[in-house]
Amino acid sequence: MEGDKLVIGVLRETKxxxxxxxxxxxxxxxxxxxxxxxxxxxPSSSRCFRDSEYISVGAEINEDLSEAAIILGVKEVQPRNxxxxxxxxxxxxxxxxxxxNMPMLDAMIEKKITLIDYECIKNPLGNRTVALGKFGGxxxxxxxxxxxxxxxxxxxxxxxxxxxGFGYMYRDLDDIRKEVGKIGDLIxxxxxxxxxxxxxxxxxxNGRSSSGVQEILSILxxxxxxxxxxxxxxxxxxxxxxIYIVTFPxxxxxxxxxxxxxxxxxxxxxxxxxxxxxxxKYAKNLSVIYNCLYYETIxxxxxxxxxxxxLDKLLGICDITCDLRGTIEICHKFTTPEEPFFLYNPxxxxxxxxxxxxxxxxxxxxxxxxxxxxxPRDASSHLSNCLVPYLIExxxxxxxxxxxxxxLCSDLIDATHVYKGVxxxxxxxxEDLRGRMPNDIMVINENVREIGQIVRDCPQLDSDVDNAKxxxxxxxxxxxxxxxxxxxxxxxxx
Numbered sequence: 311m312e313g314d315k316l317v318i319g320v321l322r323e324t325k326x327x328x329x330x331x332x333x334x335x336x337x338x339x340x341x342x343x344x345x346x347x348x349x350x351x352x353p354s355s356s357r358c359f360r361d362s363e364y365i366s367v368g369a370e371i372n373e374d375l376s377e378a379a380i381i382l383g384v385k386e387v388q389p390r391n392x393x394x395x396x397x398x399x400x401x402x403x404x405x406x407x408x409x410x411n412m413p414m415l416d417a418m419i420e421k422k423i424t425l426i427d428y429e430c431i432k433n434p435l436g437n438r439t440v441a442l443g444k445f446g447g448x449x450x451x452x453x454x455x456x457x458x459x460x461x462x463x464x465x466x467x468x469x470x471x472x473x474x475g476f477g478y479m480y481r482d483l484d485d486i487r488k489e490v491g492k493i494g495d496l497i498x499x500x501x502x503x504x505x506x507x508x509x510x511x512x513x514x515x516n517g518r519s520s521s522g523v524q525e526i527l528s529i530l531x532x533x534x535x536x537x538x539x540x541x542x543x544x545x546x547x548x549x550x551x552x553i554y555i556v557t558f559p560x561x562x563x564x565x566x567x568x569x570x571x572x573x574x575x576x577x578x579x580x581x582x583x584x585x586x587x588x589x590x591k592y593a594k595n596l597s598v599i600y601n602c603l604y605y606e607t608i609x610x611x612x613x614x615x616x617x618x619x620x621l622d623k624l625l626g627i628c629d630i631t632c633d634l635r636g637t638i639e640i641c642h643k644f645t646t647p648e649e650p651f652f653l654y655n656p657x658x659x660x661x662x663x664x665x666x667x668x669x670x671x672x673x674x675x676x677x678x679x680x681x682x683x684x685x686p687r688d689a690s691s692h693l694s695n696c697l698v699p700y701l702i703e704x705x706x707x708x709x710x711x712x713x714x715x716x717x718l719c720s721d722l723i724d725a726t727h728v729y730k731g732v733x734x735x736x737x738x739x740x741e742d743l744r745g746r747m748p749n750d751i752m753v754i755n756e757n758v759r760e761i762g763q764i765v766r767d768c769p770q771l772d773s774d775v776d777n778a779k780x781x782x783x784x785x786x787x788x789x790x791x792x793x794x795x796x797x798x799x800x801x802x803x804x
Contacts, residue, residue, distance in 0.1 A: 311379055311395055311396070311397065311424070311709040311730070312379065312393070312394060312395030312396060313376065313377060313378050313379030313380075313393070313395070313396055314348070314377055314378065314379055315379040315380065315704075315705055315706075315707070315709075316346060316347050316348060316379075316705055317347070317348040317349075317350065317377050317378040317379060317380070318334070318342065318347060318348070318349050318350070318378055318380045318381075318382065318701060318705070319350050319351070319352075319375030319377070319378030319380070319381040319382070320332065320333060320334050320349070320350070320351040320352065320375075320381075320382050320383075321352055321375070321381060321382065321383040321387065321391065321400075322352040322353070322354040322356075322357070323354070323356070323357070323383065323384055323385060324387075324388055324391070325385040325386055325680075326646075326680070327356065328478070328646070328647055328680065328683055329356070329384065329385055329680065329683050330356050330357060330358040330683060330686035331357075331358060331384045331682070331683055331686045331689055331690045331693070332357050332358060332359060332384065332686075332690045332694070333382040333383065333384055333399070333400070333690070333693055333694060333697060334349065334351075334382060334694050334697070334701075335359055335690055335691055335694040336359055336363040336364050336366070336367050336369070337367070338694040338695065338697075338698050339364055339367055339368075339369045340367035340368065341698055342698065342701060342702070343367065343368045343369065345702060347701075347702070347705050348370070348377075348378075349364070349368075349369040349370065350369070350370045350371075350372050350375055350377060350378055351364055351369055351370070351371055351372075352371075352372070352373055352375060353371050353372075353373065358686035358687050358690055359687075359690070375393065376393060378396065379396055379397060380396065380397045380399070380701070380704055380705065381393065381396050381397070381398050381399070382398075382399050382400065382697070382701075383398070383399070383400035384400060384401060384693070385400065385401055385680070386400070386401070386402060386403060386411060386414055387400060387414065388414075389413065389414055389417035392417055392418060392421050392423055393421075394421040394422055394423070395421070395422050395423070395730075396423055396424070397423075397424040397425075397426065397704065397709075398418070398423055398424070398425055398426070399425075399426045399427075399428060399697075400427070400428065401427065401428050401429055402414070402415070402425060402427045402429075402727065403429075404425075404427070404727060404740065405427060405429070405430060405727065405737060405740065406606060406607075406743075407740045407743035407744050412744060415727075415728070415740070418728050418731070419728060419731050419732070419733070420731070421731070422730050422731030423728060423730075423731060424709070424726065424728060424729050424730055425726065425727045425728040426704075426722060426725050426726050426727075427725055427726075427727055428440040428693070428697075428725075429441075429725075430724065430725035430727070431700070431721050431722065431724075431725040432721060432724065432725070433721055434720060434721075438518075439696060439721060440693065440696045440697065440700075441518050442682040442689050442692065442693060443517060443518030443519040443522065443602075443630075443682075444518045444519065444521055444522040444525075444692075445483075445522060445681070445682040445684075445685045445688055445689040445692070446519050446522060446630055446681035446682045447518065447519040447520060447521060447522020447523040447524075447525070447526070447600075447602060447630055447681075448477070448483055448486065448522040448523075448525060448526055448685060448688075449477035449478075449486075449522075449681045449682065449684035449685050450477075450519075450522070450523065450600070450628055450630045450676070450678070450681050451522065451523040451525075451526035451527055451600065451628070452474070452476070452477040452486050452489075452490065452526055453476050453477050453628075453650055453676060453678070453681075453684070454598070454600070454626070454628035454674075454676050455471045455474060455490075455493065456471065456472075456474050456475060456476055457626070457650060457651045457664070457674055457676060458471045458598070458625065458626060458674060459471030459472035459473070459474075460472065460651075460664065461625070461626065461651070461664065461669065461674040462503075462506065462625075464664075464665070464666040464669040465505075465669055465670070467503050467505050467506065468503065469502065469503055469506070470493050470496035470497050470500070470502070471493065473492065473493060473496065474489050474490070474492070474493055475489070476647065476650070476684070477681075477684035477685060478647055478683075478684040481687070482685065482687050482688050483685055483688045486526070486685075487526075487529060490526055490529045490530065491529055493530060494529055494530040494531055497530060497531055497551060497552065497553070498531045498551055498552075501550040501551050502549075502550055502551070502553075504550075506597060506625070507545070507549050507550055508543075508545040508549035508554055508597075509549075509553045509554065509597045509598070510535070510540070510543075510553070510554045510556060510595055510596050510597050510598075511527055511553055511554065511555050511556070511596070511597065511598045511600065512556050512557075512558060512592065512593070512596040512598065512599045512600065513527075513555065513556070513557045513558065513599075513600045513602060514558050514563065514588070514599065514600065514601045514602055514603045514612060514637070515557075515558070515559070515560070515601070515602035515603040515604070515631075516557055516558075516559040516560075517602060517604065519602035519630045519631060520557060520600075520602040523600045523602060523628075523630065524555065524557065527553070527555050528555065530552070530553055531551060531552040531553070532552050532553050532554065532555050533548075533552060533554050533555070534554075534555055534556075534557075535554050535555065535556045536556070537556060537558055537562040537592060539556075540556050540592055540595050541591075541592075543595070556592075556596070558588065558592065560572070560574070560577065560603070561574070562588075562592075563586055563587065563588045563603075563612060564577060564584045564585065564586055564587065564610065565584065565585065565587050566583055566584055567583060567584065567585050568583070572584075581608050581609045581610060582608065582610075584610055585610050586610050586611065586612045586613075588612050588613065589612070589613055589614070589617035589620075589621075590617075593613065593617065593621055593624070594620065594621055594622075594623060595623065596621075596623065596624060597623060597624065597625050598624075598625055598626055598627075598628065599613075599624065599626075599627045599628070599638075600627075600628045600630060601627065601628070601629045601630055601631055601632075601637055601638050602630045602631060603631060603637045604631065605631060605633040605636040605637045607636075609637075611636070611637060611638070611639050612637045612638065613627075613637070613638050613639060613640075614639045615639050615640055615656065615659055618639075618640060618654075618656045618673070619656040619657065621656075621673075624673055625673060625674060626673050626674030626675060626676070627640075627673065627674070627675050627676070628676045629641050629675065629676060629677040630681065632644060632677035632678065632679050640654050640656075640659075640675070641675070641677050642661055643661070643677065644677055644678065644679040645675075645676060645677050645678045646678065647678065647684070649663075649664075650676055650678055651664045651674055651675065651676050652664060652675050653665075653668050653669060653672035653673070653674065653675070654672055654673055654675045655668065655671055655672040656671075656672075656673070657671060661675075700721070700722060703717075703718060703719060703722065704718065704722065709730070713726055713729045713734060724736060727740075760798055761795055761798060764791050764794050764795055765791070767791070768787050768788060768790075768791040770785060770787065770788060771787075771788045771791050771792075774788040775788065775792075
């Protein structure tokens with residue numbers, strides 16, 4: 311291993327300009343420094359804690375992290391930023407063999423890096439110990455209410471949900487709670503508009519993301535219904551002044567195709583034996599669906615395109631976990647804070663921009679894939695607090711021989727995807743998954759390189775496309791760049 315293992319480096323986040331989180335907050339940096347561990351951070355004006363706050367606790371601000379043996383990030387790291395022979399820790403999004411991150415994984419293997427993925431750090435009971443899903447649920451619940459207000463207004467329905475901003479507009483979770491409380495007061499005192507009564511909000515799953523959604527929705531005046539309650543629910547006059555919240559744990563969503571029962575262990579081991587009963591049993595009663603279910607391709611879909619065509623009451627879906635064509639089959643793209651919503655018309659199976667021209671017959675869809683960054687201070691504090699004991703352990707590990715003799719606990723060993731440039735036994739299946747779609751990955755890599763070069767050769771393309779939304783004509787250079795990109799994507803290879 312290269313670098314000093316008693317030195318921790320912290321990267322500047324580069325995935326997108328919305329990413330303000332940090333894996334190490336100043337107060338936790340101080341704890342490490344007091345234990346004899348040096349902390350170096352790349353300078354960043356977008357990080358939710360200022361460089362001066364780190365300097366004040368004894369950390370160093372330096373572009374060069376080569377002194378560090380352990381380097382931390384939050385989201386994916388650009389291959390050019392990998393220092394050979396180091397231990398990197400971040401959310402890599404590689405354990406499902408996600409094609410778009412395979413070039414990054416290859417770069418780590420080539421540079422003999424050790425990768426410990428936050429998402430895979432679990433205790434002996436199998437529970438994640440480093441997870442930010444709750445904050446995704448918090449901010450997603452808030453954001454969707456704002457979009458719902460705009461969507462309803464386009465349907466000529468004024469609602470209390472218009473009277474708030476997006477999660478990133480507030481300093482922290484406490485501010486969001488206060489803002490949602492104001493919406494609750496409007497519902498309690500003035501009521502909901504008649505066309506949307508009763509408002510029944512369904513939450514798929516009962517994990518961390520689900521708890522985050524429940525935390526926000528429960529601030530509104532509400533009644534909790536069980537899935538069984540929903541089947542015989544008959545609203546009274548009180549429905550105008552509250553919402554109804556139903557949480558669907560997995561045992562109410564899936565059943566064994568043969569026995570018509572649910573066994574969690576069997577489901578985890580053999581999900582192909584199971585099917586979803588959610589659409590035919592519950593979905594037709596819901597106004598809003600929050601999807602908080604974990605998904606891999608081996609798991610059954612909960613709502614297919616055909617299912618959604620039959621859901622006349624459904625106003626929209628907030629897809630917190632947002633796996634492309636995953637749990638919810640119509641999740642065709644990830645959205646961003648600039649354009650967090652799209653409309654989906656189930657009759658023609660097409661996506662549209664959120665605008666009045668397309669709102670009739672369409673439902674609202676939200677699928678932002680980096681929700682916790684909307685609460686950067688809260689999410690960073692939680693992430694950092696979880697990491698500190700692991701970081702102390704990693705700094706005192708022995709990496710001369712095999713991973714199993716490094717002295718690391720099983721939580722960390724089992725979360726190590728790559729050890730000194732080699733996929734670990736637990737994650738060698740990634741190569742098998744890649745082997746099933748080698749042509750896809752090869753073409754994706756090729757096209758990414760070509761498109762990337764086109765974008766680099768036309769630096770004004772991004773701003774031109776953005777300005778085109780407001781009627782400004784594209785420059786000649788941008789038109790040519792877009793034509794070239796379109797030709798690449800239409801080769802029939804992707």
